[in-house]
Amino acid sequence: MxxxxxxxxxxxxxxxxxxxxxxxxxxxxxxxxxxxxxxxxxxxxxxxxxxxxxxxxxxxxxxxxxxxxxxxxxxxxxxxxxxxxxxxxxxxxxxASTNDILAAASGQDASAHRMLMLDRLPRLMTNLDNLTEYYAIGHDSCSPQDSVALMFCGSGDARNVFTTLVMMGIEEVMQKKQLCKNLHITLVDTNAAAIARTLIFFEMMAVHMVNTSLGTPALTDSGAILAYLYASQVVPAAVQAKLQLHIRGLIHALTKVDKPPQDWLYLPPATRTAVVHVLRRWQDPPRDSSYSSRAIRRTTSIMYGHDRRREPEPGFELDRKSFDDFGVVLPSKGFAERNDRPLYVLMEEYRTGSSAAKQKLAAHIDENWVTNVTMIDFDYSEARNNANDPLYPMFDDEAKVPSIEKVSRAKGALESVGDFLETTAMMIARIAGANRLIVEARVGEMTDVMERLRWDCLDGRSPSPDAEINPAKFPRKYDRIHMSNIPDYIGGLFPVAMYARPLLREKDEANLRFTVLLNPPEFRNHKDFQSEYLVLHDDNAIKNHFAMARIPGYTKGVDNPEGYSHLDSMDFVTEGYIVWQRCAFKKLARGKDLLARPALEKWLHAFFLKICVPFPRSTVTMSPVYTPLNLTAFVRLVAHLSGIGYPAHWLSGILSDLCSGTIKTTARAPRAVITTPEHIDAANPQVEMSTAPWAAELSTLVSIWSPLLKFGLTVPRGLLVAPNEIAEYSVSFLHLRDNSQLRLPHFVLVFWKAPKGGAAPPPGSHLSMPPIFIRRQGLSQRPSKDSDRNKQCQIHR
The missing domain is CATH 1.25.40.10 (Tetratricopeptide repeat domain)
Structure with a gap:
């Protein structure tokens, strides 16, 4: 029996x-x-x-x-x-985790090993441009927050930061109580110019509040000066003089003084160095005619003037006319009379409609106004040979200029922006004056900062008991994380789930948000979006595997243009910010939450193939869908799945098969630019597939990653290699003939062994077409067994 x-x-x-x-x-x-x-x-x-x-x-x-x-x-x-x-x-x-095993054998330290990996292993496909793009004026809507720990990634012109401070201050005034005891804001931007520009505004706002308390005459024009610097590409000489005064003060504070410019502001050492470099370039800009106020004014006037696609809002009519005519917004009569009497006279003549006066006024602007240097990253512009590329005029973003319930619109564009910035200054003083505010500003790539913060290896967060601000006490979890549209460029929902979600505080109202601006027409709905970037479209599966749930979207209501209507099944293109709320992390239960083993293998195989064999992308489309992830994303995903309950031998078996060069799978490589739920759910027959072209790179990465995995790897002998058998190479490319596509991670690096393959193909052949942008496959090569030293080589760059 x-x-x-x-x-x-x-x-x-x-x-x-x-x-x-x-x-x-x-x-x-x-x-x-x-x-x-x-x-x-x-x-x-x-x-x-x-x-x-x-x-x-x-x-x-x-x-x-x-x-x-x-x-x-x-x-x-x-x-x-x-x-x-x-x-x-x-x-x-x-x-036993591999880290426990190796630590017992060799004394390796996991934290030190992780730091080396973060420093040396790129997380995205390599591109050929060493510089990050700079947008001086943002293009996302403002979203007020009210929590005590906030992170703004891609902080840009800080409009969301300023709006948050304003809304919080107004709410406290209305409720007559504090909304929180302490407020910590972390600003992250990959470009030092964005952080430098925000520091200038913080400094000018602080001086404005001092002038307000003293009642000094300088207070009269501070709003206009702030507005010009914030939203105009060409500014009066008086504005330039104030700007240079504050730049000198900031450079002194960041280089000669131990204290930060403000006692509520913190910059880690590397950020200080990067910001000072930008400030010095703004202090002594190039004497190139392409940066002259005349060149910038005329370029923007041609590009954006006489735009009749939308009528200016009430109060902006005169500003629209002056911008159409000159490419600048003229100041108020009082500002002109106090700071530039000839300008005041010419403005009065111009208002009569005289064509001669218009020409004289244009000549006066060219001779006396200057380019707003804070809107230019000179390093980037010089490398791209395009001085005008980063400049965006006020009216290009007219509808998104920050304001408080459209207050002061009747005054005009400058006054509207000035009122907003003066109100921001007042609210900063209110919150910071009670020792409740800390602003931490960082130059860094969003996901790199997030991952380092999660694992406690972020620079500048060490204890400083003697300093007025101790960064070791800064929060490592946040109530809100705002990412603008950065995910568009770095892997969509994947970095949101893998890097941002672990930084949310474990309380119900904590959430993160981002917007899709680069390519929303490409997606029919959220299912498409989730399929493309996670190869996982089911909402419940995403909730189980990444502990986050999407809050149904909001869009402008047809019946109520000033309000918002709730739509569960909306067109993806109409949605504003996409908000994901935290759910509790938990170990997944077999038979309920975990995918069955065949389903897990199909998912991971499909994710692997999507990285290695992407569907060809157009380089000229207006809504590109980037596929920048490299195989480190795959290893990170496997490590994450181990932590939520998937059996170690399942994951070890998947890695072993992929590294060995052959898999049996029902997954398929992408068949279109967008991976859809239909493609993911297709019942394909099982086939044997070669992964040999990527086996060397993946096995190298798994070998490097093994000390950080939470499970032991049971793989065939010789599949993994020791660290001293891994070589790193760097390749520099000079004089590329097409600079327009340097940022696209779509190229193949070919190694040609002349003794075996004969002479290398001549330039211009199919192996060296300029530019080579087919796809960078994370190319690696394992030398033959009879080589002098059996090294496994990974090409990083």
């Missing part, structure tokens, strides 16, 4: 039915009926092993060993014992 029941269990096991009233139950019945037979116990150990319950599997193995010891030895019993020995070894190895 025990043998019959055990065979029933075997049938259930082969069908993958391991839990509940399945194979495990049958084996337990068989073990109870035949207490001296080790076979049911061996079967139970196999079930527990497959479920990832390695401790319980080892327990049943040890019981089976005891019964084997009491029986006569036969060839069959010894063969079964050896199978149990191998399974026990896998149990023990899978339960």
């Amino acid at each position: 025990a043998e019959t029941i055990r065979k029933n269990g075997n049938q259930l096991y082969r069908l993958g039915k391991l839990t509940e009233e399945a194979a495990g139950v049958e084996y337990e019945k068989a073990a109870a009926l035949a207490p001296n037979d080790p076979t049911p116990l061996s079967n139970l150990s196999s079930v527990k092993f497959e479920l990832g319950e390695y401790f319980n599997s080892a327990k049943y193995i040890n019981k089976a060993f005891q019964l084997h010891d009491t029986q006569d030895k036969t060839e069959a019993s010894e063969r079964k014992e050896m199978m149990l020995v191998e399974r026990l070894a896998k149990c023990l190895y899978s339960r």
